[in-house]
Amino acid sequence: MATTGERFLIYGDLAALVEGAELLERHGEHFLLLDPAISNRKALSHALQSYNRWYTSSTTNNSSLARFEERFIFHPADILGEEPPTVIIGLSLAPIEHQLPHWQHIKEIAPDAQWIISTLAFTATAVSHALSTPAVIGFNGMPGWTVLGSVELTCALGCPVEVLKRTQELLASLGITTEHVEDRIGLVLPRILTMLINEAAFAVMERIASPADIDRAVKLGVNYPHGLLEWADRLGLERIVRILDALYEEYREPRYRACPLLRQYVRAQWTGVDRGKGFFTYQSAYNAATDSPA
Numbered sequence: 001m002a003t004t005g006e007r008f009l010i011y012g013d014l015a016a017l018v019e020g021a022e023l024l025e026r027h028g029e030h031f032l033l034l035d036p037a038i039s040n041r042k043a044l045s046h047a048l049q050s051y052n053r054w055y056t057s058s059t060t061n062n063s064s065l066a067r068f069e070e071r072f073i074f075h076p077a078d079i080l081g082e083e084p085p086t087v088i089i090g091l092s093l094a095p096i097e098h099q100l101p102h103w104q105h106i107k108e109i110a111p112d113a114q115w116i117i118s119t120l121a122f123t124a125t126a127v128s129h130a131l132s133t134p135a136v137i138g139f140n141g142m143p144g145w146t147v148l149g150s151v152e153l154t155c156a157l158g159c160p161v162e163v164l165k166r167t168q169e170l171l172a173s174l175g176i177t178t179e180h181v182e183d184r185i186g187l188v189l190p191r192i193l194t195m196l197i198n199e200a201a202f203a204v205m206e207r208i209a210s211p212a213d214i215d216r217a218v219k220l221g222v223n224y225p226h227g228l229l230e231w232a233d234r235l236g237l238e239r240i241v242r243i244l245d246a247l248y249e250e251y252r253e254p255r256y257r258a259c260p261l262l263r264q265y266v267r268a269q270w271t272g273v274d275r276g277k278g279f280f281t282y283q284s285a286y287n288a289a290t291d292s293p294a
Helices: 014-026 041-055 096-109 124-131 161-173 189-205 211-222 228-235 237-251 260-267
Strands: 007-011 030-034 087-090 114-118 136-139 150-155 177-180
Touching (some): 014 030, 087 096, 096 124, 114 124, 114 161, 136 161, 150 161, 161 177, 189 211
Parallel strands (some): 007 030, 114 136
Antiparallel strands (some): 136 150
16 A cells, blocks of 8 residues: 555544544554643553443444554653654644644654644634744544545645645545635634534524424435534534634624533533433434434
8 A cells, every 4th residue: 555655643632533543544654643631551541441432332342442552642752762743633622822832842843744733713824823834734624524535724824835735635645635715713614514503502492493303304404414413413512612612702793602502511511422412312422313302
């Protein structure tokens, strides 16, 4: 199998890391994984067990995820002594100021790396300013991005066109086509989708219809692949709220005000499939949603 020859470092939460790792593994790429919330091997083992509980069936053991354990590092300094990464893929929705210390360490170790950052709740230009480098590409890094077939790319202001071209070619080699969009919070598809999910959440809160009936109407009426609330549960309700909050902060328009019910579910940790409960209840990961509202 022909590979890109790049050395990848994927940065983000565990679910995002596993999705990215599976993509790179399929293509035989060299990669390391970094979740800033996991500080040691014991914590990693516990996190993988918890992940496995929600994302695999009860008949599957941890071996399906254990193959990635040796790919994890616990601090950017763990890279020292090895060849530095050439491509950084950032998949965290945490505010820039929370990610910046790790980013700065990574930049010191890999000063020439290409940065490809999920910019759902901030812009590529904001990342570029924080890192003091123009060579930053933002992309639609919502869960499922590796199987969408096409993702949106955006460039920080001042980013050389060669950097965009390199990123397009790199993703094409991984089987992903790209579309170039303006550097705006939420990009295009995530922005539209979160607004639709928000409206569906208001409909539930106002008791206009049950979650199951809302999703059935959407699938039958507009032929969406998922109901909006099922889709929200798969994406994670905390991600929906984070994107909406970033859009509201940017534009100050009422249409981006997050539904109070979404916030209440996040407070209760009813964030969707990853917790077994959101708008629907799940016995195991990616089971069909029940017909009962959460």
